[in-house]
Amino acid sequence: MSDNGTRRDFLYVATTAVGAVGAAAAAWPFIDYLNPDAAERALASIEVNIADLQEGQSITVMWRGKPIFIRYRTPQEIADAEAVAMSDLKDPFAQNANLSPEDPSTDPNRSVPGEQQYIIMIANCTHFGCIPTGESGEYGGWYCPCHGSQFDTAGRVRAGPAARNLDIPPYKKDGDVIVIG
Numbered sequence: 342m343s344d345n346g347t348r349r350d351f352l353y354v355a356t357t358a359v360g361a362v363g364a365a366a367a368a369w370p371f372i373d374y375l376n377p378d379a380a381e382r383a384l385a386s387i388e389v390n391i392a393d394l395q396e397g398q399s400i401t402v403m404w405r406g407k408p409i410f411i412r413y414r415t416p417q418e419i420a421d422a423e424a425v426a427m428s429d430l431k432d433p434f435a436q437n438a439n440l441s442p443e444d445p446s447t448d449p450n451r452s453v454p455g456e457q458q459y460i461i462m463i464a465n466c467t468h469f470g471c472i473p474t475g476e477s478g479e480y481g482g483w484y485c486p487c488h489g490s491q492f493d494t495a496g497r498v499r500a501g502p503a504a505r506n507l508d509i510p511p512y513k514k515d516g517d518v519i520v521i522g
Contacts, residue, residue, distance in 0.1 A: 402521075407463050410460075412459070432497065
């Protein structure tokens with residue numbers, strides 16, 4: 342009789358162990374789903390070589406699933422951006438992740454320090470997230486055709502329903518390479 346009791350106890354323990362392993366195996370895909378996918382991890386930061394970028398040209402790259410505008414501005418575009426009075430801007434803050442949130446939206450605060458000809462911005466309109474078209478609109482910068490928001494050559498909102506400037510991502514420039522993220 343004691344053999345049956347020992348055997349029954351063994352079966353209970355074995356069944357419980359197999360059930361626990363099975364439950365963990367079934368739960369793992371749901372737990373793993375919460376982790377960022379490989380594409381997201383790979384795009385945590387990107388390097389962009391801008392050596393071939395010429396004056397007046399723009400490129401668009403993807404970072405963390407977002408389009409990023411990189412523009413080599415002309416001297417006229419820089420002069421137009423510098424000539425704007427701060428009182429004419431809808432958003433007085435730079436929206437630059439590399440600066441303090443309270444920094445003003447001057448052209449130097451929106452461009453690459455020491456190389457004002459370059460501007461790097463997240464290419465999502467701050468109204469509904471549309472992608473503005475470049476070198477268009479009343480201010481010669483970017484125009485969002487979905488709702489009519491207009492941005493100047495420094496990516497600052499000047500007209501339309503958008504309330505904020507185009508955001509500037511965290512970046513570092515090292516020679517001809519820009520590391521975003």
